[in-house]
Amino acid sequence: MLELSVGIVGAGKGGSALIETLSDFDNIKIEGIADINHEAPGLKLAIKKGIECFESAESMLRSKTFDVIFEVTGDKDAAINIRRLIPDSTALVDGRTANIMLTLIKDREELLKIKETKEQLAIILNSAQEGIQLVDKNGIIQYVNEGYTRITGIPANERIGCNVFDVSQDGALVEVLRTGKPCMGKPNRAVGSNAQVISNAAPVIVNGEMTGAVVVFQDISEVIRLTKELKKSSSMIDGLKDEIKKMNEVKGTFDDIVARSSVMQDVINMAKKAAKEDSTVLITGESGTGKELFANALHSGSTRSLKPMIKINCAAIPAELLESELFGHEAGAFTGAAKLKLGKFELANGGTIFLDEIGDMSPLLQAKLLRVIQEQEIERVGGTKPIKIDVRIIAATNQNLLELIRVGRFREDLYFRLNVININIPPLRERKEDIIALAETYIKEFNRKFYKNVKGLTNKAQDLLLSYQWPGNVRELRNIFERTILMVEGEWITEDLLFPYFNQIKRKDPEKNGLMPIEEMECRMIKKALEEYGSSVKGKQKAAKALKISLATLYNKIKKYNIEA
Incomplete structure (x- = not known):
């Protein structure tokens, strides 16, 4: 070797x-x-x-x-x-790859232990004094143990593959297959054997459907226990295979946060200090301000950076499913739960869990989350034993949690548990020094993406950006630059290129700033694409590709907006 x-x-x-x-x-x-x-x-x-x-x-x-x-x-x-x-x-x-490798080695060792358990269970089944026989739903014999051969005198190779309706038509297995119900204490004699046996048989149910039946000669209590252990081991192997694939890498550090304003510099400095601690953090701010980017940076700057960071949007998952996503479930915990599932908290063990949109969590789950924070343990849905965890919680919301507390939609005790360190990200309109810096960053990013060579913004274009109130914050700014650089032809972004994205009347009134209707924007973009690539079939194909829509969709839009082409 x-x-x-x-x-x-x-x-x-x-x-x-x-x-x-x-x-x-x-x-x-x-x-x-x-x-x-x-x-x-x-x-x-x-x-x-x-x-x-x-x-x-x-x-x-x-x-x-x-x-x-x-x-x-x-x-x-x-x-x-x-x-x-x-x-x-x-x-x-490197360190991150080594950490993943160690995790996989550890999980592989666990899987090997489970496999060993399954092999041990198989040995035990063959060592049992009772005879055991398994058939599928059609009656074809799939398995017999050594006890079966010892009791009946029939070798396994003479039984496996036969139909139980032919070799034991009066037996307990046939009765179970016909009725779908257990058959206990039935006396019979297998064809080809002089052995008289007392059989206890039961259907094998998987996902609510009978897939076969099993019969045990004599005492079945110990065998049933071992069979359950075998199913649990199989479920754990399947669950681990699924969840190991979900380990994700976090992208984003404090160096990725673009900020020139003093107010943002203060926020970043505070976040850097918070990253070094292990306390729970609550990130607040309007939608689009960059709360997830700060969460990534907090994890990357912490002592847990080599461990996983698991994210979940509490508003994106139905309340009835969120508990299973957070805490996992045991096999058979509810209809459709065929195998064990590890929850986000278990996946994040040793690392960080990011609970986005925490204000949308149901009161029932708020109570369970509070217990997790207090006890540092979770309990899977359908489980009976608590599981110790070591997870740092970072939560985020764009809602006013104090107002939610006032109206009874958020627990006050949970709020104080989450709000150990509060990082409030100011909206873009309150840190306009960052707008041009962010714009320069996006120009570089989308130059690379679209193979463009845009040098920057004209003075009037900068004035236009600074006059807008940015209700969508940094996310809105980024989206506008992605669309603009995709369509720009020259080396400079002018006021005329940006102006279509803003509603002219509302732009003049700082209190009523906003964007133009989507349909008007869509029409303008299609016209501009056709002007650039031409109205021939080949030109329309190029225009559709640039707009990232199908050719059929482009023709439908041209007809919808009565565009001459």
């Missing part, structure tokens, strides 16, 4: 976890670990295990050649520096 030579840069928690995990593999040899902190716990662990320690990554990489280098320092520049020092033949694994 090929042995891999491994080096680790960073001897903190990540490095220690790697040593503990990789040491269990026979084909992996950890030949060095480096950290500038002489007191790092990973170095002490390495010494115990006989792994050579180094004071820096450079000294380690000069002294040895490795097949794989794990970089788990948490330093953004470390991976770049290491890549310069190692040959192309050496693979470099």
Whole structure:
């Protein structure tokens, strides 16, 4: 077996976890670990295990050649520096990837344990003194245990594949298949055997439908318990397979937040301090101000950054389903719950959960969320045992929670539990210094996306942006620039290009600012596309592609708005 030579840069928690995990593999040899902190716990662990320690990554990489280098320092520049020092033949694994790998290894170990349990259960079934026989809904024999052969004298290969209606037409299995009901204490004798047996049979129900039946000769109490354990193990394997795929990576740091205004700088500074703590955070602000971006940055800047951040919009999921999404459910907890499902809190264990639109949560779930915060444990729907969790909660809302408390729609005790640290993001109209900075950022972003070369805004275009009150905030600003840069032909965004997006009459009155009707905007965009690409069939095909609609939709819109083409 090929042995891999491994080096680790960073001897903190990540490095220690790697040593503990990789040491269990026979084909992996950890030949060095480096950290500038002489007191790092990973170095002490390495010494115990006989792994050579180094004071820096450079000294380690000069002294040895490795097949794989794990970089788990948490330093953004470390991976770049290491890549310069190692040959192309050496693979470099960064901290986040290493964390995911460790998680998958751990989950794989759990799956192997479950598989082992299933194999053990199969051995137990074959060791049982009782005879067991399983048929499908058509009566075809699918399984017999060794006890069946011992009692009846009939080898398994002479029974599996036969129809029970032919070999035991008076037996308990046939009665169950005909009636769909359990049959207990039925005496009979299988065809081809002199053995007299007392049979207890029951239908096998999956998702409310009978898929077959099982019969047990003699005492069935212990076998039923083991069968339930087998089903639970199968359900857990299926549930874990589904939920492992849902692990997501968070994008967004404080460096991604564009802000020149002093008010936003104050908010960012406060958020950076909050990120280093582990307290619950409540983010408030109007729709479109960037609450999710701040939530991402809070997680990325926290000690939990290498753990998952799980997001859920409390307003987007029906109240009757939200509990299952948050806390998970056991197999069979309700109709359609065929297998175990891990909830968002379990998926976020060790990391962060972002509860967006918390003001829309039902009173019943508010009470359960309060208990989760107080007890640090959840209980799956249909479950009976509490499950301990370690999750940081970040909540967000565009509603006035104090007003909701006043009218009885939000719990006051939950509000104070969530509002340990409050980050209020001001609307764009109150930080107009940021508008032009954001505009410049979006110009660069959409230049890359649409292969354009827009240099910037004219002075009049800037004045127009600053005169608008931005009811949709940063999200509205971004959407306008995406559409504008898609259609722009020159190198500068002028007032004329932006003006169609605003209602002229309301723009003159700062108190009544707004956007033009969607249909008018749609008509103008189609006209502009046809002017640019022409009204021929080929031109319309290009126009439809630029507008991201089908050619048939374009023809329907041309007819709807009576556009000459």
